[in-house]
Amino acid sequence: MMMVRLNMKLALAALCAVALLLMLYWAHCTDDRHKPSAAAPAAERFVAIECSINGEYSVACRRDADQLYLPFSFIKKYFEVYGKLTTVNGVERFEWSHSYSKVYHPKKTYDPRGTFTTFENYNVEVRDRVKCISGVEGVPVSTQWDPKGFFYPTQIAQFGLAHYSKNITEPEPRVKILEDGDKISQNWIISKDAVMSREFDPELKMKVLSFATTDHASSQVWLKLDIAQDFVLTMDLLLKPNSSMTVVLQNKDKKETVYLHYVFNNQLISALDDHIFYGVGEESAWRRVTRDLIVDMQKGWQLLDRPKRKSPRNKFKISSIILRGSGSLGSAQLATSAHTAHFYAAARWLVRSQRPNGGWPVPARRRVAPHVPDLTPGWHSAMSQGHGISVLARAHYRSGDAAFLRAARRALRVLRLPSGAGGVRAVFMDKHVWYEEYPTTPPLFVLNGFIYTLLGLYDLHAIAGDRDAKHMFDDGMASLKALLPLFDTGSGSFYDLRHFTLGVSPNIARWDYHATHVNQLYLLAGLDPDPILLSTAKRWENYMSGKRAAHN
């Protein structure tokens, strides 16, 4: 009996052990396939399958019982579409985009006194092809077709128009007065062998701060600061030879200091380690210096080939301003922006630089297309002319200064000259005038530059009632409406008509240019009721989400 009882206990114990292990096993195996995690549904059985692409190469695909699946890495490359993984409410998702770039549906009719199209969204200075903002001229320098850098009137005008537009759309800047020549600031520190004084300046008609330091490296007049928000410096400055004004920036997190030196020379920009130098010219005269210090710092890094950094405006603070050599300082302030100053810098550069024939020649050599003669330095661009007119018309409107208006009118002349005669005017099949962004022979018929030119003509007529500009605008619009369909690919748009004029492979507009076309057409549709403008804008907008035109 006792043996029986022992055997039964043994059996019972073994059974319990078995049951326990079976339960553990079941819990493990089921748990493994249903690992709880925020997002995951059941994993399913997929097998690999080779996919032959047009009989040319293979791609590793997957299939289940119902479907074949292709890797996005292949689709992305084959069709040039875009996609990214995102997490929404803890759930992972993939977002497919047929294109990139934004389309703006104008809320009101275009007004030349207002923003220039959607340029409040443009940031010209940060483009890689902008070498820096010239310390002498206050306008951008381009390296687009010449690494040494040159003044590209189109770029300068876009810079001006972007700042004009931001001046309208952005809030008033926050301003901190650093120095008023008189009482502010009391915080300058004068090193032992340096001198500083305040006197009335007859030219500025106000008191100014004058300084003189010795050759010693430590001889300086400097202002200690701790400003972390507003990085646009405006200063009335007079420098004598061998003098400089330096702004010291410090990285709040790291132990990093950057020195922006504004020096008495004509060197555009140079940089070494943490020192970045901008020449402000060799004239001992008062100049109003307006500098976006963060841009100046980033362009120094760009020159040194350092990687771009995100949000330096959040990471740096201005720790001091140092004066060396001798000179004077009228007023100085830091602000969140100084759009009006930048705008007028562009407008005045345009007036200053305009040739007697009204043109702003481009000093860089430009190879536009194979088998087409280069545009040699001195070529004109309809887009430069048109954008220039848009800046000057607005400058005239804002200031009332007739010099701006005269320059704008003078700029029309180049638009009337044929491309072969130093101008920019082409004609499509003896019938439709076109203003050439790149006045090649044979012509190219670039679309976006032509439309920008038309907007310049519109601006001049709307603001100043210029009748020549109106006629040229009307002729140009007739051309545009007739030829617009030739830019339609059925799934996008052409950048130009080189396939027609040169017999080469078509030049499709990449998506940011295509979006520009759409935006331009929506704007023009508000000015001209011809249905071709709006219907084309809508169809071209649909192309951006993959809705191609129908086939037969």
Next chain:
Amino acid sequence: MMMVRLNMKLALAALCAVALLLMLYWAHCTDDRHKPSAAAPAAERFVAIECSINGEYSVACRRDADQLYLPFSFIKKYFEVYGKLTTVNGVERFEWSHSYSKVYHPKKTYDPRGTFTTFENYNVEVRDRVKCISGVEGVPVSTQWDPKGFFYPTQIAQFGLAHYSKNITEPEPRVKILEDGDKISQNWIISKDAVMSREFDPELKMKVLSFATTDHASSQVWLKLDIAQDFVLTMDLLLKPNSSMTVVLQNKDKKETVYLHYVFNNQLISALDDHIFYGVGEESAWRRVTRDLIVDMQKGWQLLDRPKRKSPRNKFKISSIILRGSGSLGSAQLATSAHTAHFYAAARWLVRSQRPNGGWPVPARRRVAPHVPDLTPGWHSAMSQGHGISVLARAHYRSGDAAFLRAARRALRVLRLPSGAGGVRAVFMDKHVWYEEYPTTPPLFVLNGFIYTLLGLYDLHAIAGDRDAKHMFDDGMASLKALLPLFDTGSGSFYDLRHFTLGVSPNIARWDYHATHVNQLYLLAGLDPDPILLSTAKRWENYMSGKRAAHN
């Protein structure tokens, strides 16, 4: 001691049980993930993930650690590409095709005496829009724009050119003589009240078989056959009113019999159950009847809306020919083909039907595009004229008969008349002549029809030395070379230029038309050394495997 020993045994037994269960568990879990199967590599773990398409709708995708996968069903619809599963050497594979339709690289220069482009590959009769081959005229009847059916000169000419081309490329047909009027065949069965005799016919200048039956359904003169390979019947037949010649076909597998009745009336085609009727006219005169019996059967089924069947040529045999009423039979034979007969049927129809102004008017109303006036019955088509010329030039070449040449020359006149004046001639921007396949106002500039017209002009000049044709060809080639780029979409081609002339959404050529463009350009490149023809052909061919033009 005994208790200790018992406990140890218990413990040992429990441990063994645990070990055993653990081994089973491990074997199960690892085995589950690596189930062996014939073709399958390891199934991997994939999870479902939602993919948002342009923010508009979602598609169920899959992902693993490295890749996102999209279902082909989505890609196929979004991009209109093609794909199918295949098995190669027991391994399953997926074959992706960017397009469909074949491109032919010509092995030799186009010779108008030879095949017409690649029409040896065309099968006009089997197209759904061909209602049937007319029993009276021997040429196809179209239902493309009129369900009643009409003679479409373009279709008739293509029928002729396809048979001309097949006559060149296919082997000599195998021929079985059924009846020679004299000695063959001895196998006619004459029912009781019917009569049959053989007499010399002065018109045919040979002995012919004459027959007469009564009204009784069973009264017939018939020939028992068992022929399974050659289905093109050629017969010299004379019918009197209320008479018919019937071919009986039987399905080898099923118990199915089809009766093709060729009857003395003018009804194009009718069908009821297994009986299909073709009118051969109401003239009691000798006619040479050439019928592809399989095509005649299939068109009867098409009329009855029966589903198409694969390979009826393999499934049917000819079991008898039945003569009813009264008439005569000269010769009769069955052959694999009778291309020359079909070709001349087309050529003679063209001569017969040509109007005094040289045109072959299209009797159907045609709506070509929205907001464009319909082409009303009687319109001409450059493609009809051009294809007609191609047929007639070859007919003249083969036969020496001047009537064909006169008709071909006369056909040029319509090409010179403007579209608005009953002709087909348009001009692009006052500069480039175009021969319109659909002569609308405003013009359409259809590409493939224009090129076919040019080939007709080329054929006439090459075969007959026609100088007008040569000039018109040269002018057309100048137009083509100038305007070809306007048909380039950067990833395909346009069917026409309606987006330019009508301001509507572009009409992209579907792949079979695009392939036609490519084939036409390769042919023309062999006739004209201008590089635009070959470079365009190559680029457009590359589009068919997804190699788009570059963007800027």
